[in-house]
Amino acid sequence: MRKTVALLALALAACARPDPEVIRLPPERVLVSPPRLLLECADAPAVPDAETQRAVAEYLVRLESAGADCRDKLRAVREFIERESADG
Template identity: 45%
Template sequence: MKYVIASFIAAIALSACTTTKTVPVVEIRERRVEVPKSLLTCSSEPVAGNVWVTQRDIARYLVRLAEAGEDCRLKLAAVRRLVVEK
């Protein structure tokens, strides 16, 4: 009789610890991101002139160099937006 009462008390005590709260299961999905080929290549760096005659020649080179760098930065930013989820 003691064992029956002890079992009954244990069952009541254990059932008091259970919860009915549901825990959502997080589903992880892997997805493949296709990056357009146009974003994978940058404008080529301009070739420095062998002989620069005027400051205008140097200025044109520097402008083309800056444009090539900006092209790469913009494309990298676009790839980052595609790949990194916010």
């Protein structure tokens, strides 16, 4: 009986496989660019003939709008870069 148990244990041990070797590769770096839409700001408006205060006021509103567009896009690009840097 002991010989049978020893033979069975030996036979089963021969069938066992070692754990497969796990090869860990470094993460692949991928260059990701911000969306093209965020890389172009609205054009600054043309300077009007300052004939009336209304024309100057409208110009200032359009100028501020173009500046706000650029600031918003710059902020979005900065957030995009920070998010990509944090993920990498």
